[in-house]
Amino acid sequence: MPPPIAYKETPDQHWMHLALDQAQQGVGLTSPNPPVGAVIVAQEKVIGRGYHHRAGEPHAEVEAIRDAQKTHPKLLRGATIYVTLEPCSTHGRTGPCTEAIKAAGIKRVVFGAYDPNPSHREQSRNILLLAGIEVTAGVLEEECRAIIRPFSKWITTGIPYVIAKAGQSLDGRITRPAGESSLITNDAARAHGRRLRMRVDAIIVGAETVRKDNPQLTLRDGSAGSGKVQPWRVVMTRSGDLPQHAHLFTDEFKDRTVIMNDKSLPDALAILGKHGVVSVLIEGGGIILGQAFREKVVDEVYWYIAPRLCGGGRPSIAGPALPDSIELKDVELRTMGDNVCFHGFPVWPETGAQVELLQRAVSI
Numbered sequence: 001m002p003p004p005i006a007y008k009e010t011p012d013q014h015w016m017h018l019a020l021d022q023a024q025q026g027v028g029l030t031s032p033n034p035p036v037g038a039v040i041v042a043q044e045k046v047i048g049r050g051y052h053h054r055a056g057e058p059h060a061e062v063e064a065i066r067d068a069q070k071t072h073p074k075l076l077r078g079a080t081i082y083v084t085l086e087p088c089s090t091h092g093r094t095g096p097c098t099e100a101i102k103a104a105g106i107k108r109v110v111f112g113a114y115d116p117n118p119s120h121r122e123q124s125r126n127i128l129l130l131a132g133i134e135v136t137a138g139v140l141e142e143e144c145r146a147i148i149r150p151f152s153k154w155i156t157t158g159i160p161y162v163i164a165k166a167g168q169s170l171d172g173r174i175t176r177p178a179g180e181s182s183l184i185t186n187d188a189a190r191a192h193g194r195r196l197r198m199r200v201d202a203i204i205v206g207a208e209t210v211r212k213d214n215p216q217l218t219l220r221d222g223s224a225g226s227g228k229v230q231p232w233r234v235v236m237t238r239s240g241d242l243p244q245h246a247h248l249f250t251d252e253f254k255d256r257t258v259i260m261n262d263k264s265l266p267d268a269l270a271i272l273g274k275h276g277v278v279s280v281l282i283e284g285g286g287i288i289l290g291q292a293f294r295e296k297v298v299d300e301v302y303w304y305i306a307p308r309l310c311g312g313g314r315p316s317i318a319g320p321a322l323p324d325s326i327e328l329k330d331v332e333l334r335t336m337g338d339n340v341c342f343h344g345f346p347v348w349p350e351t352g353a354q355v356e357l358l359q360r361a362v363s364i
Helices: 011-024 060-071 097-104 124-130 141-146 149-157 187-199 207-213 265-274 286-294 352-363
Strands: 037-042 045-051 080-085 108-113 134-137 161-168 202-206 232-237 257-261 279-284 300-305 328-336 339-346
Touching: 011 037, 011 045, 011 060, 011 080, 011 108, 011 141, 037 060, 045 060, 060 080, 060 097, 097 124, 108 141, 124 134, 141 149, 149 161, 161 187, 161 286, 187 279, 187 300, 187 328, 187 339, 202 207, 202 265, 202 286, 207 232, 232 265, 265 286, 279 286
Parallel strands: 080 108, 108 134, 161 279, 161 300, 202 232, 202 279, 232 257
Antiparallel strands: 037 045, 037 080, 300 339, 328 339
16 A cells, blocks of 8 residues: 555545646636536545547536546445536536536545536535535635636626736837847747646737738647647727738638728627637737727736846837836746746726627617
């Protein structure tokens, strides 16, 4: 018999961290569902693990139960299941996870975050308790809620979660002097920025970016074999004057390109949300990023800075001046070679802007 585990945290936290590792594998693949992970534990060892792969396929709990049935069938009955999100209790495209848990003979359920979906929230506890199953909630709740931030916003507001990304020089420019390379940041920073596309359902750019940069906005850098669908490529334009030879209109994903003609950014987000888009990445340029921050629609920021002075060129945030400076919270600073990435979450004061955005989602 192996020696007992020397836990560096509580046993429940230890196993929930493993469930979070499972959930991480589904990030960006499960929309419009949230990414969820689960592990089943008996005799201080994992006997089953699973995660939700994509909408319409088995939930994490069912995946873990099936894994345990294959590898440790005699240990499943009486085991404990750790799930990052409250198990579902209603019929949808798949059956209720509460029924699968009861049928498997699991005797204890530990979950991290309550389901933000009002139709499901706090429904499973009583069902499981009535079946004689012990329930513990809120283990690593903050971490478990963080992994479903996009879903939480969309399911409660109808508005997609918005990530803003930019790569700039030290003096705030996103273009270099004429005759030089168009690249500002280094290979590592650009690759990291492209990987953000794996997390989202849509990528938004302005018309000026299409005209000047002719971007592809495709999945690269490790996306092969992931099953990730090419995100929608959304072009914001006032005039409709767009080059028809651009990659977005001629490549193999041209049917994944959408033009938002003469729409405000909040209206565009409300429309996307109604069509099941849970998360978006705003890649620029400066005009659309400026609009996003002025409209207070940004939820998360990745800002890449290169050790370069351009002395001119397009700014990373353009248009009218912001009415107030914007502070980021929970800031993480990461070096990528000689580049630096600031990652954080804007702090927005509670104003009528958020109320107006929700009203747009209801009315459109």
